[in-house]
Amino acid sequence: MASIVLNNVDKIYAGGVKAVNGLNLEIKDGEFMVLVGPSGCGKSTALRMIAGLEDISGGEIVIGDRVVNHLPPKDRDIAMVFQNYALYPHMTVEENLAFGLKLRKMSKPEIAKRVNEAAKMLGLEQYLKRKPAALSGGQRQRVAMGRAIVREPQAFLMDEPLSNLDAKLRVSMRASLNQLHERLGVTTVYVTHDQVEAMTLGDRVCVLRDGILQQVDTPQNLFDKPVNLFVAGFMGSPSMNFTYAELVRDGAGAAVAFAGYKLPVPDTAFAEKAGLERYIGKRIILGIRPSDFEDAVAANGASAGWARVPVKANVTEELGSEINVLFTIDAPPVEHKDTVAAANDGDEEEAAALPLTGDKSLWTARVNARSHVRPGQNIELVVDTHNLHFFDVESGLSIGHPANVGR
Amino acid sequence: MKTDTAPAVTPVRREVRPKAGKQSAGLLGGVSHVMLVLWTILTVTPIVYTFLNSFKTNTEIFGDSPLALPQQWGWGAWGRAWETSRIGEYLVNTVIVVAFSTFFTMLLGSMAAYVLSRYEFRGNRLIYTLFVAGLSIPPFLALSALYKVVDNVGLLGTHTGVVLVYVAYSMPFTVFFLTAFFKTLPTTVAEAAMMDGCGHARTFFQIMLPMAKPGLISITIFNVIGQWNQYLLPIALLPGDKQDKWLITQGIANISTSAGYEADWAGLFAALSMAIIPILIVYVIFQRQIQTGLTAGVGK
Numbered sequence: 001m002a003s004i005v006l007n008n009v010d011k012i013y014a015g016g017v018k019a020v021n022g023l024n025l026e027i028k029d030g031e032f033m034v035l036v037g038p039s040g041c042g043k044s045t046a047l048r049m050i051a052g053l054e055d056i057s058g059g060e061i062v063i064g065d066r067v068v069n070h071l072p073p074k075d076r077d078i079a080m081v082f083q084n085y086a087l088y089p090h091m092t093v094e095e096n097l098a099f100g101l102k103l104r105k106m107s108k109p110e111i112a113k114r115v116n117e118a119a120k121m122l123g124l125e126q127y128l129k130r131k132p133a134a135l136s137g138g139q140r141q142r143v144a145m146g147r148a149i150v151r152e153p154q155a156f157l158m159d160e161p162l163s164n165l166d167a168k169l170r171v172s173m174r175a176s177l178n179q180l181h182e183r184l185g186v187t188t189v190y191v192t193h194d195q196v197e198a199m200t201l202g203d204r205v206c207v208l209r210d211g212i213l214q215q216v217d218t219p220q221n222l223f224d225k226p227v228n229l230f231v232a233g234f235m236g237s238p239s240m241n242f243t244y245a246e247l248v249r250d251g252a253g254a255a256v257a258f259a260g261y262k263l264p265v266p267d268t269a270f271a272e273k274a275g276l277e278r279y280i281g282k283r284i285i286l287g288i289r290p291s292d293f294e295d296a297v298a299a300n301g302a303s304a305g306w307a308r309v310p311v312k313a314n315v316t317e318e319l320g321s322e323i324n325v326l327f328t329i330d331a332p333p334v335e336h337k338d339t340v341a342a343a344n345d346g347d348e349e350e351a352a353a354l355p356l357t358g359d360k361s362l363w364t365a366r367v368n369a370r371s372h373v374r375p376g377q378n379i380e381l382v383v384d385t386h387n388l389h390f391f392d393v394e395s396g397l398s399i400g401h402p403a404n405v406g407r
Numbered sequence: 408m409k410t411d412t413a414p415a416v417t418p419v420r421r422e423v424r425p426k427a428g429k430q431s432a433g434l435l436g437g438v439s440h441v442m443l444v445l446w447t448i449l450t451v452t453p454i455v456y457t458f459l460n461s462f463k464t465n466t467e468i469f470g471d472s473p474l475a476l477p478q479q480w481g482w483g484a485w486g487r488a489w490e491t492s493r494i495g496e497y498l499v500n501t502v503i504v505v506a507f508s509t510f511f512t513m514l515l516g517s518m519a520a521y522v523l524s525r526y527e528f529r530g531n532r533l534i535y536t537l538f539v540a541g542l543s544i545p546p547f548l549a550l551s552a553l554y555k556v557v558d559n560v561g562l563l564g565t566h567t568g569v570v571l572v573y574v575a576y577s578m579p580f581t582v583f584f585l586t587a588f589f590k591t592l593p594t595t596v597a598e599a600a601m602m603d604g605c606g607h608a609r610t611f612f613q614i615m616l617p618m619a620k621p622g623l624i625s626i627t628i629f630n631v632i633g634q635w636n637q638y639l640l641p642i643a644l645l646p647g648d649k650q651d652k653w654l655i656t657q658g659i660a661n662i663s664t665s666a667g668y669e670a671d672w673a674g675l676f677a678a679l680s681m682a683i684i685p686i687l688i689v690y691v692i693f694q695r696q697i698q699t700g701l702t703a704g705v706g707k
Contacts, residue, residue, distance in 0.1 A: 053598050074604040086595035090617040100603035147603070 001187055002064030002154040003029045004050060010058035011045050011211070019045040021211040022059070027155075032181050032188045034202035036195055038234070042211035043191045044159055050189060051080050051157050064154055074103075079148035080157040084164060085140045087132040093119075093143050094128040100151050118146040121180075138169045145180070155187040162197065174200055195235050199223070207231050215403070224387075227403050229285065229338035229396035232389060238290045238324060240389065241363040242334040245286040247279045247390070256286055256388065259331035263307045263385055273400020276390060284399065285334055287389035290324065293365030295373065296380035306382040311365075313373050325365045325373055325381070333361035338396040454683065461485060461677035468672050484673035485681075488662070492671075494678045496651070497658035502685070504566050504654060505634045508573035512630050515574065516581030517623060521611055523582065524589035525597070535586065541579030546639050554643050564649035572640055577630050584629075588622035589615070624693050631689055635682075655682050 004027040011020040020042040027033045035043040048054040050061055052073035060067050068076050079100070088096050094115060101111045119125045122142040132140055141161065148156050162170045162177075178201060181188055192198055198205045199219040207214040207222065207230075215227040226232035232240045245258035247265070254265040270276050296308055317324035365381050373379045390399040397404045460468050461484050462477040489495040523535045546553075553572060554563070562568030596618065600610040616623070638656040645652050653661075659682060662675045 051598075051602060053601070072606075073598075073601045074606070078602070080599070080602045082595045082599060084593065084595055086593065086599035088596065088600070088614060088618075090620075099600075103604035103609070147599075151603075 001029055001185065003027060003031075003062075004155055004187060004189065005062040006046070006050075006059065007062070008059035009046070009049060009056060009061060011042065011049060011054065012057040019211050020049070023208075023211070023213055025206060025213065025216065027187060027189060030185045030187055032190065032201060032203045034190045034192060034198040034205045035208060036192055036198040036205055036234075037208035037214075039193055040210075041208040043193075043208050045211075046208070047157050047159055047189060047191045050155075051078060052076050077154045078157055079151045079153040079155075080159065081144050081148050081161045083160040085132075085144040085161075087140060087143055087147075089132055092129050092131055093124060093135070093146075096132065096143055097146050097150050100147065114150045114152070118149045121149065121183075122146050137165055138173065141165060141173065145177075149180075149184070153186070155189065158188065158190045160192050161190075163192070163194070170197075177201060196237065199235070205235075207234060209234075223289075225398070225401060226389065227398050227401050229287075229334075229336055229391050229398075232287050232391070232398070233339050236289060236291075238364040238366065240287045240289050241361075242285055242287050242336075242339055242391075243329065243331045243361060243363075244334060244393070245284055247276075247282060247284055249280050254280065256284075256390075258286060259329040261309055261329075263309075263383060263388065265388065266305055266385055268386065269388065269390075273390065274405055276400050279390070279392075279399060283393050285336065285391040285393055285396070287391060288363075288383060289387060289389075290364040290366040292384040292387045293325075293367060293381045294384075295367040295371035296382045298368040298371045305384065305386050307385050309381045309383055310378065311363075311381055312378050313375055314362075316373055316375050318369070320369065322369050323367050323371055323373060325367055325371075325379065326362060327365070328360040328362055330359065331361055332359050336393075336396050457676050457679050457683065461673055461680050463673055465670075465672050468676075484671070484677040487671060488674040488677040488681065492658060492662050492674060492678060493650075493653075494655065494658050494681055497653050497655040498681060498685075500566065500652060501635065501655040504569050504573070505631060507566075508570040508577070508634055509627060509630050511570065511574045512577040512581055513623065513627055516578055516626075517585055517616065517619070518611070519578070520582045520585035521589050521615060524586045525594070535582070538579050538582040541576075542583065546576065550639070550643055553640075557644055564645055564652055566652060569641060569644050569654075572644060573634050573637065576640070577634065581626055581630065584626050585619070585622060588619060592618050628690060628693050632686060635686055 004025075006023050006025040009020055009023040010018065012018050023042075023046060025033075025046075035046060037043050045054060049056050050063075052068065052071060056069050060069050062068065063076055063078065088099065091099065097115045097118060098111050101114060106114075115128075116125075119128055122145060124139065124142055124146060127135060127139060127143075132143065135143065141164070144161065162173050165173060174197060181201075190197075190201060192201075199222075202219055204216055205219050205222055206216045209230055215222060215231050217225075222231060222235050226235060226240075229242070233242070243258045245256045248255055248257055252264070253267070254270065255262045256265055257263075293309075294306070311325075311327040311329070313325045313327050315326040317326070367373065367381070371379070391397065392399055456474070459474075459477065462480050462482075464477075467475075467477060519538070523531060523538075557563050557568045557572065560568075562571070592615065597610050597615060600614045605614065636656065637654075638660070641654045641657055645654065645657065655678075659675065659678045662678055663670055
């Protein structure tokens with residue numbers, strides 16, 4: 001096992017396209033690091049550079065205590081799981097698993113021991129004599145995992161290994177991946193475009209966009225304290241609601257005003273977010289997570305720091321445990337390059353399903369299933385004002401985020 | 408999901424009409440079977456005719472009923488062809504030459520095609536184009552030059568010379584075909600092999616070649632048949648004074664040309680049959696193995 005460190009890593013393709021731009025990342029020994037971002041953000045390229053399948057245009061990559069820039073993949077002591085599994089079609093499952101070990105001149109009993117252990121761990125024992133063509137998608141996926149496990153490498157690299165599975169299988173494989181990492185404790189770098197996968201699997205998550213690192217943090221911190229509009233919009237499903245708003249302070253205290261609503265901003269927000277004071281009287285971008293809404297009736301009692309927002313529900317999505325309420329507010333949609341980029345590749349919610357006139361934007365609130373709200377109904381929502389997010393209109397950076405102070 | 412403007416529900420029911428489908432398939436099947444039978448007659452008749460005639464006498468062959476069975480079944484003509492016309496010897500020569508030339512064609516051709524299809528380097532397209540340009544040069548055009556070259560390097564009248572020329576002539580199509588084939592194979596399998604610890608050569612021989620088996624078999628059959636039936640090149644490269652080096656096509660031609668008016672037609676047909684049989688065997692063995700979908704099981 002080993003740590004993986006990327007120092008100012010660049011990847012420039014022929015034609016001048018910069019796929020990865022000055023990437024600095026330290027993956028600790030035994031850590032599960034997820035690289036996430038929309039397609040074309042350079043996450044797979046970064047992984048392939050660590051693997052040695054792509055040349056490094058600039059910077060250096062260190063695995064353990066070795067600079068591996070010029071080492072071929074076979075000498076880096078890492079194993080990779082590919083999106084399309086890439087099993088050897090002419091070999092049985094057993095031979096597939098043993099192939100890498102045979103190449104390393106391991107003794108036959110040792111190979112047999114490792115193969116059997118991995119097969120047992122992954123429930124592949126009865127398929128050892130089969131060819132990949134005779135396996136189901138999930139079984140092939142496990143063989144691909146097994147091929148990495150038997151090697152007992154310093155690190156696992158996984159390139160969207162679950163994206164070819166159907167939804168149900170993906171959830172169960174996600175759980176077993178988690179278990180596997182718990183048990184083996186091997187440093188893992190995992191690439192995905194699915195933010196749910198990123199949140200559930202990663203010890204830490206690295207959000208990339210256009211080859212540039214946006215934020216590296218624990219999943220919860222990414223969700224609670226996004227560094228900019230892009231991360232805020234990309235992480236979380238349904239994604240964060242945005243609007244242009246004005247930060248004001250009058251006799252009743254500070255408030256944020258938008259689309260005819262006025263939400264009080266608690267003093268703690270100013271204490272937490274350094275520099276927010278300077279935006280008083282100025283335009284900002286306000287962000288509210290759908291999960292920070294609640295139906296006023298259902299949330300009866302929890303009113304401290306909760307502001308009331310009366311809206312008309314256009315669409316409701318009943319998910320069983322909760323309801324997504326989609327409503328419009330009288331404010332033009334935020335058109336910042338970051339929100340556009342995040343919306344393009346996040347979960348395709350039904351954002352485009354309602355015909356919106358230019359000066360309305362569609363918001364989502366996630367309320368308790370007891371709410372019984374129906375489409376077309378007027379409903380009173382409450383907002384947790386402690387969790388409001390404020391962003392700079394120009395830069396899109398989160399105001400008061402530690403990483404942004406001084407930027 | 409619910410909306411305040413509920414869309415009208417239009418249930419779609421799949422209508423099942425097996426009868427109509429069956430009828431059209433039956434009609435199509437009938438037509439295709441007629442075509443298949445015609446095609447079979449076209450290809451099988453000459454072969455059967457050749458075999459039958461190898462058992463007849465000259466009088467029978469030129470008699471009133473060319474398709475009748477021979478009056479006496481005997482291997483006399485076969486024996487004459489094998490011994491007197493030395494077809495047996497030429498058959499062995501041809502097997503040796505074709506075996507070597509096909510082996511080297513496939514080895515070099517697949518290696519070249521793999522590199523051209525998978526590796527990016529300066530001049531890749533140029534080399535590929537040069538290979539493919541070879542397709543446009545008919546053997547006739549280069550014949551006299553070829554003769555001179557082979558003569559100069561001292562390989563005229565040797566099997567080595569023939570093998571080399573055969574390989575050169577088979578390369579363009581082999582490379583052209585296999586380059587396209589290798590491009591269809593998933594790149595990640597090769598990458599997985601690299602991660603597992605293969606170098607370039609091992610990746611090629613242990614992973615990519617087995618995956619390319621269907622393509623390799625098709626082009627091998629193509630090359631074997633093409634080189635087996637080659638007549639023009641051996642005529643030029645194995646001259647008359649090296650009769651012991653001749654190939655089977657030269658031997659067969661010799662039967663009909665050397666005898667003048669006393670041609671041994673039954674012997675000629677027997678020799679032809681001997682030339683046909685090995686090719687038939689090769690084809691029967693390999694055609695069972697031409698399976699597409701050998702890459703099934705690589706991925707999802």
